[in-house]
Amino acid sequence: MIEQLDQMQQAALAELGSINTLEALRAWRQRYLGKQSPLGEISKGMGKLSAAERPAMGQRINAVKQLLEQAFAACETELQTAAQAAELARDQVDVTMPGRPVQSGRLHPITQVLREIEAAFAQMGFGVWESPEVESDEYNFELLNIPANHPSRDMWDTFYVQTPQGADQVVLRTHTSPGQLHAMRYFAPGPTRVILPGKCYRYEAVDATHDMQFYQVEGIAVGDNITMADLKGTLAQFAEQVLGTVKIRFRPSYFPFTEPSVEVDVSCTFCQGSGCRMCKHTGWLEILGAGMIHPTVLRNAGYDPEKMSGFAFGLGPGRVLQLKYGVSESRLFFTGNVRFLEQF
Ligand code: FA5
Numbered sequence: 001m002i003e004q005l006d007q008m009q010q011a012a013l014a015e016l017g018s019i020n021t022l023e024a025l026r027a028w029r030q031r032y033l034g035k036q037s038p039l040g041e042i043s044k045g046m047g048k049l050s051a052a053e054r055p056a057m058g059q060r061i062n063a064v065k066q067l068l069e070q071a072f073a074a075c076e077t078e079l080q081t082a083a084q085a086a087e088l089a090r091d092q093v094d095v096t097m098p099g100r101p102v103q104s105g106r107l108h109p110i111t112q113v114l115r116e117i118e119a120a121f122a123q124m125g126f127g128v129w130e131s132p133e134v135e136s137d138e139y140n141f142e143l144l145n146i147p148a149n150h151p152s153r154d155m156w157d158t159f160y161v162q163t164p165q166g167a168d169q170v171v172l173r174t175h176t177s178p179g180q181l182h183a184m185r186y187f188a189p190g191p192t193r194v195i196l197p198g199k200c201y202r203y204e205a206v207d208a209t210h211d212m213q214f215y216q217v218e219g220i221a222v223g224d225n226i227t228m229a230d231l232k233g234t235l236a237q238f239a240e241q242v243l244g245t246v247k248i249r250f251r252p253s254y255f256p257f258t259e260p261s262v263e264v265d266v267s268c269t270f271c272q273g274s275g276c277r278m279c280k281h282t283g284w285l286e287i288l289g290a291g292m293i294h295p296t297v298l299r300n301a302g303y304d305p306e307k308m309s310g311f312a313f314g315l316g317p318g319r320v321l322q323l324k325y326g327v328s329e330s331r332l333f334f335t336g337n338v339r340f341l342e343q344f
Contacts, residue, residue: 001045004038007089019230021079022080025072027074029072060198072318079173105310106344108333110318110333112335115257118197124234124238126193126221128195131179133194135172140178142258143301147245152256154256156202157204159201159203172201177312180301181297181301184222185195185218188301188303190223192220196218199213207245208328209319214318218312220293220313223308223309224309226292226310229310231262232328236248236310243323247267248264255291259295262290263289263290263292264290269326278328285323289313290313292309293310293312298310318333
């Protein structure tokens, strides 16, 4: 029996040496110390021993049992410590590593430049007004001194909106100028000084500087003695503040709702005035139309043109953006290309 015990002890310890998981260790314990284990079998054989042999054998069995229990406990601690260390190594956080960049949204460049333009005019005392994108023919044309069938209507290629009343009375506004009437009618007969930013629509051939949907910022100032010099000063101040050191020029033009009328060009920032595709080889890029508000329009708005005068302008913030950042195609801003937009 003693021999049997020794062999079993040796086999158990040898096997323990190669165990490397807690699961295998528990199975080992079941095998060598459980009820069905050889130790149990040997204990059962005690009954066949004489009374004199029994105590010594009992002690011997207990000693083996204790030894295997201790070996089990030592192995269990070792495996648990190793498992814990492996887990710690796996979950280790290196607090010195730089964090992952957080993706944040940003304002669209057109919103950014509109805010800059608004701030520049706010400094000169202009409030900000909104007016509708869907307009009546009356506001978009008639009240601006553009009667039906007048040839100047060709200046605006218009999207008409089909309504129950017909297809020619409601339009997507072709410019922000109808807003002039909304604002002046609100303030007349008192002075008015507001800008009106917003979207416009034209059924127009798209090129580097023309889109079918684009923004304009209308501006009007009506008062006692407003002159063309005020218009020039206001626009020069705006250009300097928003575009920095650029040259601007006033070119005589025609709009039915202003008299006299001008168009304002900015020196092309792409070619520094030497001529390129962007400026159609003129060295200048048109950014706005302007003039002194026509007496008929002042009258339509509720002013007495003998007593009050005013200037108006309509500028293209898309072109301002192009000039500021050297972007050759205005439509790039509206393609939804995030890699492009992220640059601003
Ligand atoms: C007008 O729309 C007049 N309502 C401007 C005005 C207002 C004149 C008040 C007098 C008094 P024009 O069509 O030139 O004018 O447009 C003015 C500006 O809007 C242009 O200089 C340009 O910067 C911008 N613009 C016009 N059409 C487009 C387009 N298709 N795409 C992008 N920008 C445009």
